[in-house]
Amino acid sequence: MSKKPLKSRLPLHLFLIAVVGLFAYSNSFHVPFIFDDEGSIVTNNVIKDLHRFLFDDGYAYNPRRFLGYLTVALNYRFGGLNVTGYHVVNLAIHISTGILTYLLARITLATPVLRRSDESRDTSWFIPLFAALLFVSHPVQTQAVTYVIQRLAALATLFFVASIFCYGKARLIQEETGRPFALKPLLFYLLSLAAAGCAMKSKEIAFTLPFVVVLYEFLFFRMTAAKKLLFLLPVGLTVLIVPLSLLGTNKPIGQIISDVTAVTRVDSELSRLDYLFTQFPVIATYLRLLILPMRQNVDYDFPVYHSLANVPVILSLFLLLALFGTALSLWHRSRDPQAAPELRLVSFGILWFFMTISVESSVIPIADVIFEHRVYLPSVGAFIALAALFSLLFKGAVSRAAVTIACVVVLALAVTTVARNSVWGSELSLWGDAARKSPKKGRPHYNLALALEKSGRLEEALQEAVIATRLSPKEANPYNLIGSIFGKKGDYDQAIAALSLAVKLDPTLAEAQVNLGDAYRLKRMLPQAMVQYQAAMKQRPTDASIYHKIGVTFALQQNLPKAAVFFQCAASLDPSTPQYRLDLIRAQSGAQGQ
Template sequence: MSNKSVWSRLPLHLFLIAAVALLAYSNSFHVPFIFDDEGSIVTNNVIKDLHRFLYDDGYIYNPRRFLGYLTVALNYRFGALDVTGYHVVNLAIHIGTGVLSYLLARLTLSTPALTREGEAGDASWFIPLFAALLFVAHPVQTQAVTYVIQRLASLAALFFVASIASYAKARLLQEETGRPFALKPLSFYILALAAAGCAMKTKEIAFTLPFVVVLYEFMFFRMTAVKKLLFLLPVALTVLIVPLSLLGTNKPIGQIISDVTAATRVDSELSRLDYLFTQFPVLATYLRLLVVPVRQNLDYDFPVYHSLASLPVLFSLLLLLVLFGAALVLWYRSRAPQAEPELRLISFGILWFFITIAVESSVIPIADVIFEHRVYLPSVGAFIALAALFSLCFKGGISRSAVATAGVVVLALTATTFVRNLVWGSELSLWGDTALKSPNKARPHYNLALALEKSGRLDESLQEALIATRLSPKEAPPFNLIGTIFGKKGDYDQAIASLSQAVKLDPTLAEAQVNLGDAYRLKRMLPQAMDQYQAAMKQRPTDASIYHKIGVTFALQQNLPKAAVFFQCAASLDPATPQYRLDLMRAKAGAQGQ
C-alpha cells in the first residue's frame, strides 16, 4: 500500500473511530448520576458557581484534580444537573483519546527504530486503526466513560496520550530536519510539556508520564546521551507536579512527610504489603477483562490476600512475570536487522501497561482494591500490543480475511458495550446487577436499597438494607435508611430505634441526626427532636433545611419569636425556597399576636 493511499484513508479512519464509539455509547446519554457522582457533582456546591470555582474555592477543593473538576463546573454552568451534557463531554473525551491513540501508534510506526527494522507495509494503517477501535469499543471502558465522575480518569488519559503523541511528533520532526530547535519540533515539544502538566492536574495517575516518555525515547529513537538528557530533563521534571500538589506549603519537614504518608494511603486500612499481594490477582483480573470482557462489576467483592504463598497471588505473579519477561524478550529480538516492527510495538504496549497501572496497583493502599476505570489508561498500551500481535499473525500482509476478522471483533465488542450500558441505564438495574455479582458485600445491597427506596418500593428496600446491616453491622448509613423507611411507613418507634443506632455508630452523620429529629418531632417528643437538630446543625452550619426544622419545632412549642429567628436564618441561607419566607411571615405575625 502506498503512502498516498494510506494518507487518503486518514479521514475514514477517524470517522470509523468516532462512529464506533458513538454506536457503543448511543444509549448512555441518560444514565443517571450514581455512586460518587452524588458527592462530587449533585451535592457539591463548589462546582455550582463557576466564578467562585475559578477565583476562590476550586483550586482549594482539590488542587491535584483541578482541571478535571473544572470541566464538571463548566458542565454545571451550561446545563446544571441535566445529565445528558455530562455524558456528551465524557464521550467526546473518549473519542479524543481513541483518536490520539491512533495517532500515537501511527507516529510510532514512523520512528527510526521501526523504519530501520523493516517496512511496516499494511501494518502502518492497520495496527493504529485496530488498536484505536479496540480502545473505543471495548466494554471495560464503560466505567471510565458512562460513570460521570470517572471523567477524571478518562480526561487524564487524554492529556497523557496527547503528551506522548506530541513528544513523538516533535522527535520525528527533529530527526527529519536535523534542527532540534526549529519552530515546528519545538512547538510540538512545548505542547507535550503542556499536556503533561494538564494530565497531572487532572488525576494522579499521570505521575507515570515521564517514565513512559523515557521508555518511548529509549525504544524508538537514537540519540547521544547528552542530547537525550537535554530533551528528557524538562519532561522528567514534570514528575514533581503531583507530589507538590499533594503537599501543603510552609510546613515543617515532619508534617510534609506525614502529608505524603496520608496522601499515599487514600483511606485504606490495608498494609502496603497486603495491598501489593492483592494487586497481583487484581492485575490478572484486569488482563482477563481485556481479553474476555465478561462478569463486569461496578463494585467487586475482591478478597484481600496477606501472603505471597496464597495460590491466587502466586499464580498471578507468575503470569505477570511471564508477560513482563516476554516484553523484554520481544524488545531484544526486535533489535535484529529486518525484525518485524510488531515485535517492538508489542513490547512497548506491555511495558506501557505495567508502568501506567503502577500508581493504583502497587504499594499505595487505596480503599477499594479494584475498579475497572483504573485500566482505562493502561489499556492504551495493551490494545496497541494486541493489534500488533494480530498483525504479526499475518506476516504476508493484512488480507481481507484478517480485516474481516478484526471487524467482527470490533462489532462484537461494540455490541457488548451497548449491552453493558443498558445495565448502567438506571440505579435499579446497575445496583441490582452489582448486588447479584457481589452478594456478600454490604455496599451494593445498601445502594440497591437506596435505589428501591427512591422508586417507592419500600418493602424491597427494607430487605436490602437489612442485608447490608447484617453484612456490615458497624456501618451507620444502612441503619439510617432503615429508620427512614420505617418513618415513611409511620412506625416511629422502629424508626427511632434504627436511627438511634445510626447516630451511635456515627455521631457525625448529620443526615441520621436530622432523620432522628424528624421521628421525635412526629412523635411529639420535641425536646429530643431539638437536641438532634442542634447536633446536626453543628455538622452542617450552612444547611438551611436544618434551621427551618428547628424553627418548626419552636413553633410547635409555641415559641414563635425563636421560630422566627430560625426561619429568618433558613430564608437567608436559601432565599430560593418560598416555604422558608412564608413560615417566617407567619411566625412574625403570630409573635406580634402573642
C-alpha cells in the same frame, strides 16, 4: 504522485473511530448520576457557581484535580444537573483519546526504529486503527466513560496520551529535519509539557507520564546521552507536580487516590504488603477483562490476600512476571535489524500497561482494591500491544482475513458495550446487577436498597438494607436507611431505634442525625429532636434545610421569635426555596401577635 488507497486515508480512519465510539455509547446519554456522582456533582456547591469556582473555592476544593472539576463546573454552568450534557462531554473525551491513541501509534510506526522499508507489507494504517477501535469499543471502558465523575480518569488519560503524542511528534520532526530547535518541533515539545501539566492536574494517575516519555525515547529514537538528557529533563521535572499538589494534604495518599467518598468507601485497613499481594490477582483480573470482558461489576467483592503463598497470588505473580519477561525479550529480539517492527511495539505496549497501572496497583493501600476505570489509562498500551500482536500473527501483512476478523472483534465489543451501558441505565439495574454478582458484600445491597427506596418500593428496600446491615454490621448508612424507611411508614419507634444505632456507629453522619430529629419531632419529643438537629447543624453549617427544621421545632414549642431567627437563616442560605420565606413571614407575624 499516486493517490493513497482508501484504507490508509487519515480522515476516514478518524471518522470510523468516532462512529464506533458513538455507536457503543449511543444508549448512555440518559444514565443517571450514580454512586460518587452524588457528592462530587449533585450536592457539590463548589461546582455550582463558575465565578466562585474560578476565583475563590475551586482550586482550594481539590487542587490535585482542579482541571477535572473545572469541566464539571462548566457542565453545570451550561446545563445544570441535566445529565445528558455530562455524558456528551465524557464521550467526547473518550473518542478524542481514541483518536490520540491512533495518532500515537501511527507516528510511532514512523519513527526511525520502526519505519518499514518494504511498503508491500506496510501495517502503518492497520495497527493504529485497530488499536484505537479496540480502545473506543471495549466494554471495560464503560466505568470510566458512563460513570460521570470518572471523567477525572478519562481526562487525565486524554492529556497523558496527548503529551506522549506531542513529544513523539516533536522528536520525529527533529529526526527528519535535523533541526532540533526549529519552530515546529519546539511548538510540539511545549504542547507536550503543557499536556503533561494538565494530565497531572486532572488526576494523580498521570504521575507516571515522565517515565513513559523516557521509555518512549529509549525504545524509538537514537540520540547521544547528552542530547537525550537535554530533551528529557524538562519533561522529567513535571514529575514534581503531583507531589507538590499533595503538600498540605493531611489525608493518607491511598485515600487521596481513592475515587469513592467517605460515605460509600469500604471500611478497610490494609497494610502495604496485603495490598500488594492482593493487587497481583487484581491486575490479572484486569488482563482477563481486556481479553474476555465478562461478568463486569461496578462493585467487586474481591478477596484480600495476606500472604504470597496464597495460590491465586502466586499464580497471578507468575503470569505478570511472564508477561513482563516477554516484553523485555521482545525488546531484545527487536534490536535485530531484520526483526519485525511489531515486536518493539508489543514490548512498548506491555511496559506502558505495567508502568501506568503502578500508581493504583502497587504498595499504596486503597480501601477499594479493584475498580474497572483504573485500567482505562493502562489499556492504551494494552490495545496497542494487542493490535501489533494481531498483525504479527498475520506475518506483518494485512490480508482480507485479518481485516474481517478485526471488524468482527470490534463489532462484538461495541455490541457488548451497548449491553453493559444498558445495565448502567438506572440505579436499580446497576445495583441489582452488582448485588447478584457480589451477594456477600454489604455495599451493593445498601445501594440497591437506596434505589428501591427512591422508587417507592419500601418493603423491598427494607429487605436489602437489612441484608446490608448483616453483611456490614459496623456501617451506619444501612441503619440510617432502615430508620428512614420506618419513618416513611409511620413506625417512629422502629425508626428511632435504627437511627439511634446509626448515630452511635457514626456520630458525624449528619443525615442520620436529621432523620432521627425528624422521628423525634413527629413523635412530639421536641427536646430530643432539637438535640439531633443542632448536632447535624454543626456537621453541615450551610445546610438551609436543617435551620428550617430547627425553626419548625421552635414553632411547635410556641417559641416564634427563635423560630423566625432560624427561618431567616434558612431563607438567607437558600433564597430559591419559597417555603423558607413563607414560614419566616408567618413566624414574624405570630411573634408580633404574641
